[in-house]
Amino acid sequence: MKRALLIFLIPVLLPASALAEGVLGYYQYPTIYGETVVFAAEGDLWTVPIAGGSARRLTTHPGEESHPAISPDGSTLAFSATYEGPREVYTMPLAGGLPTRQTWEAESSTVNSWTPDGRLLYATSHYSTLPDYQLVVLDLQGDYQRVPLSQASEGIYDTGGERLFFVRPGFHRNVTKRYTGGTARRVWRFEGEGTEAVALTDDYIGESHSPMWWDERVYFISDRDGTMNIWSMTEDGSDLRQHTNHSGWDVRDASLDDGRI
Numbered sequence: 001m002k003r004a005l006l007i008f009l010i011p012v013l014l015p016a017s018a019l020a021e022g023v024l025g026y027y028q029y030p031t032i033y034g035e036t037v038v039f040a041a042e043g044d045l046w047t048v049p050i051a052g053g054s055a056r057r058l059t060t061h062p063g064e065e066s067h068p069a070i071s072p073d074g075s076t077l078a079f080s081a082t083y084e085g086p087r088e089v090y091t092m093p094l095a096g097g098l099p100t101r102q103t104w105e106a107e108s109s110t111v112n113s114w115t116p117d118g119r120l121l122y123a124t125s126h127y128s129t130l131p132d133y134q135l136v137v138l139d140l141q142g143d144y145q146r147v148p149l150s151q152a153s154e155g156i157y158d159t160g161g162e163r164l165f166f167v168r169p170g171f172h173r174n175v176t177k178r179y180t181g182g183t184a185r186r187v188w189r190f191e192g193e194g195t196e197a198v199a200l201t202d203d204y205i206g207e208s209h210s211p212m213w214w215d216e217r218v219y220f221i222s223d224r225d226g227t228m229n230i231w232s233m234t235e236d237g238s239d240l241r242q243h244t245n246h247s248g249w250d251v252r253d254a255s256l257d258d259g260r261i
Helices: 016-021
Strands: 028-033 036-041 044-049 065-070 076-081 088-093 109-114 120-124 134-138 144-146 153-157 164-168 186-190 208-214 217-222 229-234
Touching: 036 065, 044 065, 065 109, 088 109, 088 120, 109 153, 120 153, 153 208, 164 208, 186 208, 186 217
Parallel strands: 028 065
Antiparallel strands: 028 036, 036 044, 065 076, 076 088, 076 109, 109 120, 120 134, 134 144, 153 164, 164 186, 208 217, 217 229
């Protein structure tokens, strides 16, 4: 059986100048592809090899960039940015270049992931009559398709594009330790229009979020042991396994590519 290799990225995201000066940054929203990591810091996007070294800044706009995601072919970087007011979806070459605006929602639109066939999956409240997120699939020619789900965000497809794993309800902006209130997130599975979504983490009343799929298992973040750590389960929610054992300091975001997190 294949196993996922967990790579902890914090030590390799420090620019050489920061190490020399003893200044530590605040690094968020990692996305991994091959030997490349893209992350957010200082309101911009940066890239660095997994092996370490100096991080290279990809963006310099005064607006904030976040939630980067690298396309399946490794050529394009999608991200959310506040360049013109609301947070919208943009793309740019992974090697660097001018961003291209992809959405015009006038509502907060957050990049989630790419579909296996190279389309963007993002979450927005633009199409909802209530302040709830919904998922939208967008190709880079401008055609979009709304996923027929209410209260859905943080979506990821399996490699066949047949099963969608997502979070309901959307992030409540509350990071209280061991939160177990009514808006605690759960991981769900959806197999297409005409089917009912199935809750996979209803066994736990706390937070379960950020699903990632690989090798017929769903990896996700949960505070089941008192700290947000990485766990996994089969596609039906069984065979629960814990993969990290951080104590006190939470895993906030994670990204999976070819068996590496």
